[in-house]
Amino acid sequence: MEKRSPGxxxxxxxxxxxxxxxxxxxxxxxxxxxxGPQGGLTFPMNGVSTYWFRDLFxxxxxxxIWGAFGRSFVLGLMVMVTTVVVSVLAGxxxxxxxxGSGLLFYxxxxxxxxxxxxxxxxxGLIFNQLGLKVHWATSGFGSQLTWTLPFGxxxxxxxFNRFDKSYEEAARDQGATSWQxxxxxxxxxxxxxxxxxxxFGFTLSYDEFARTLLTSGSYNTLPLEVFGMTTNxxxxxxxxxxxxxxxFSFLIIAVFLLTVWILNRxxxxxxxxxxxxV
Amino acid sequence: xxxxxVGWLQAAPxxxxxxxxxxxxxxxxxxxxFWGATEYSIYPAFQFDNYEFLFGxxxxxxxxxxxxxxxxxxxxxxxVIGFAVAYFLAFHVRSTTWQxxxxxxxxxxxxxxxxxxxxxxxxxxxxxxxxxxxxIDWGLIDAPLEWLLYSDFSVILAFVHxxxxxxxxxxxNTMMRIDKSLIEAAYDGGASGLQTLWHVIIPLTKPGIMIxxxxxxxxxxxxxxxxxxxxxxxxxxxxxxxxxxxxxLQYPSAAATxxxxxxxxxxxxxxxxxxxxIRKEL
Numbered sequence: 001m002e003k004r005s006p007g008x009x010x011x012x013x014x015x016x017x018x019x020x021x022x023x024x025x026x027x028x029x030x031x032x033x034x035x036g037p038q039g040g041l042t043f044p045m046n047g048v049s050t051y052w053f054r055d056l057f058x059x060x061x062x063x064x065i066w067g068a069f070g071r072s073f074v075l076g077l078m079v080m081v082t083t084v085v086v087s088v089l090a091g092x093x094x095x096x097x098x099x100g101s102g103l104l105f106y107x108x109x110x111x112x113x114x115x116x117x118x119x120x121x122x123x124g125l126i127f128n129q130l131g132l133k134v135h136w137a138t139s140g141f142g143s144q145l146t147w148t149l150p151f152g153x154x155x156x157x158x159x160f161n162r163f164d165k166s167y168e169e170a171a172r173d174q175g176a177t178s179w180q181x182x183x184x185x186x187x188x189x190x191x192x193x194x195x196x197x198x199x200f201g202f203t204l205s206y207d208e209f210a211r212t213l214l215t216s217g218s219y220n221t222l223p224l225e226v227f228g229m230t231t232n233x234x235x236x237x238x239x240x241x242x243x244x245x246x247x248f249s250f251l252i253i254a255v256f257l258l259t260v261w262i263l264n265r266x267x268x269x270x271x272x273x274x275x276x277x278v
Numbered sequence: 279x280x281x282x283x284v285g286w287l288q289a290a291p292x293x294x295x296x297x298x299x300x301x302x303x304x305x306x307x308x309x310x311x312f313w314g315a316t317e318y319s320i321y322p323a324f325q326f327d328n329y330e331f332l333f334g335x336x337x338x339x340x341x342x343x344x345x346x347x348x349x350x351x352x353x354x355x356x357x358v359i360g361f362a363v364a365y366f367l368a369f370h371v372r373s374t375t376w377q378x379x380x381x382x383x384x385x386x387x388x389x390x391x392x393x394x395x396x397x398x399x400x401x402x403x404x405x406x407x408x409x410x411x412x413x414i415d416w417g418l419i420d421a422p423l424e425w426l427l428y429s430d431f432s433v434i435l436a437f438v439h440x441x442x443x444x445x446x447x448x449x450x451n452t453m454m455r456i457d458k459s460l461i462e463a464a465y466d467g468g469a470s471g472l473q474t475l476w477h478v479i480i481p482l483t484k485p486g487i488m489i490x491x492x493x494x495x496x497x498x499x500x501x502x503x504x505x506x507x508x509x510x511x512x513x514x515x516x517x518x519x520x521x522x523x524x525x526x527l528q529y530p531s532a533a534a535t536x537x538x539x540x541x542x543x544x545x546x547x548x549x550x551x552x553x554x555x556i557r558k559e560l
Contacts, residue, residue, distance in 0.1 A: 005471075007370075007471065008370050011362060011365065011366040011370055012366065012370070014362055014363070014366070015362075015363055015366045015367075015380070018359065018362075018363050018384075018442075019383060019384075021439065022383075022384070022387050022439070023387070024402070025395065025398030025399050025401075025402055025439075026387070026390075026394075026395065026398050028398060028401050028402060028408070029394075029397065029398045029401060032401055041400060041401060041404070042400075042401045042404050042406050042407050042408075043401065043407075043408060043411070085291070086291045086292050086295065087292075089288040089289070089291055089292070090288065090289050090291070090292040092288050093284075093285045093286070093288035093289035093292075094289070096281065096285050098282055098285035098286060098289065099282070099286075100289075100293075101285075101289070104289055104292065104293055104296070105557070107293075107296045107300060107301070108292070108296065109547070109551075109556070110300065110544070111296055111300045112496075113492065113496040113500075113543060113544075113547050114300070114304075114496075114500070114540065114543070115496070115499065115500025115501075115517060115536075115539060115540070115543065116500060117500065117502055117517055117520055117521060117524075117536070118303065118304070118307060118500070118520075118536050118539070118540060119299065119300070119303055121303070121307060121520065121524060121529070121532060121533065121536060122302070122303020122304060122306045122307045122536075123299060123303050125303070125306045125307065125310055125529060125533070126302060126303060126306045129306070142295065142298060142299040143299055145295050145299060146295070146296065146299045146300050149292060149295060149296070153292070154556075154560055157557055157560045158560035161557075161558075161560055178284075199389065200389075203389035203390075204389075206391075207389075207390065207391040207392060207393075209392065209393055209503060210502070210503060213521075214524065223391060223393055226391070226393050226394065226397075227393055227503070227507075230393070230397060230507065238397060239397075239401075242391075242394040242397055242398065245390075245391055245394055246390050246391070246394060249389060249390040249391065250386070250390070252389075253386055253389050257382070
């Protein structure tokens with residue numbers, strides 16, 4: 001192996017600092033959430049306890065965080081499923097040129113770059129003028145999709161750019177219908193990437209703030225609830241909530257990544273042995 | 279004929295959602311930007327009062343200036359940091375497993391809550407926070423620095439913290455597609471490390487830089503929550519103008535500001551998109 005250059009060590013140190021910068025604050029509030037009952041928002045630690053976590057589980061202590069968590073979770077699942085289905089369909093559509101494909105593509109890009117508060121404002125105004133009630137499961141759901149779908153679509157572009165069309169041709173040559181080709185050839189091949197789309201769909205929805213601000217109605221989602229707490233809660237209970245939410249996010253990410261890893265291993269094991277002389 | 283129809287059917291759900299929750303809201307905002315407002319209600323009209331007020335107000339001009347400044351500084355910082363990180367991952371980490379692992383470490387925070395990541399800075403930057411304590415312990419300063427939290431500094435720090443990933447990912451993606459033999463050829467031709475970086479790697483990485491730029495610039499331009507939270511409501515950007523108007527139920531005025539902001543962002547993106555074909559680069 002070639003010897004490492006001095007540049008390597010410099011960049012490695014920079015990279016380590018970057019990781020510290022990324023994770024340091026999160027770790028800090030992780031530690032601070034175990035403050036003793038008399039502890040404040042900064043160091044030093046005033047004893048170590050799980051007081052603030054227990055505080056979270058007592059109903060009236062701070063707003064309706066468990067209800068908010070439940071809503072965010074359900075909304076995340078709704079957005080996730082919709083994002084996966086709609087992105088795959090659109091990804092398939094975009095493999096061929098169709099009338100209006102350019103326009104639709106630029107609409108998706110606009111959806112990605114438009115300031116979130118505009119979606120919030122616009123959807124809120126429409127619901128208002130139509131006399132409809134804004135609700136997280138209707139207006140909030142639609143607003144969040146404008147954020148998750150472009151990501152899903154871009155991932156599908158990346159997937160189909162790398163997709164080997166000869167698999168489909170082989171299936172067609174064997175007499176598969178176009179539905180059979182998609183169901184038994186295309187979908188299994190792109191399955192791990194769909195897990196990626198699902199991960200984006202769920203987490204982006206679960207953490208979304210600006211697009212739900214004016215569209216969630218009288219029942220808050222978790223990020224809105226957390227933001228509300230920042231203005232009137234001055235105890236480490238907010239760190240405890242932050243730590244729990246982050247741990248939950250990490251768990252979700254771990255589940256998704258593990259699924260991808262298992263799918264890939266299964267594929268490696270069950271894959272074709274063609275040309276290996278078995 | 280049927281193939282076109284299938285294509286349309288497949289694209290229809292996306293088109294329908296974007297029509298209802300993207301196109302219609304934009305149209306609605308444009309319409310309402312011409313309406314009038316009393317203290318507690320809005321009424322249909324066709325007047326340019328909102329725009330006249332907007333362009334006539336010196337405060338608004340200054341706030342737009344501040345927004346551009348945030349975007350420019352954040353862009354420069356995220357570009358330098360993101361490029362260095364992506365460069366390290368793409369060219370210095372040799373095993374693929376490590377590459378994937380370190381790349382994931384960089385991206386995982388993207389899937390966690392932005393608001394909580396902002397809150398996490400308080401114990402570090404506060405008056406009695408870790409940064410001030412450490413600096414005092416080291417004897418570098420005598421009194422706590424007041425500008426660490428609730429200042430332009432903390433706003434930009436949070437932007438860099440939240441959005442550098444949007445530079446790292448696309449730049450890393452394009453770097454991984456660079457044919458390594460081109461770099462060897464540069465070295466064989468006698469180019470120094472810096473020359474290779476400047477004349478070979480950076481030009482080939484431009485599409486990734488452009489995509490990262492689009493993300494960072496639009497996220498910072500459209501932000502309101504980071505500025506509000508990290509500046510303790512002491513600084514303003516365009517997003518905060520809009521959200522303040524919304525808070526006061528002045529929807530027409532908020533809509534007019536939103537229209538101007540949207541036009542600004544779209545013009546910037548249109549210019550950037552001339553330099554890169556997003557669909558090809560993924």
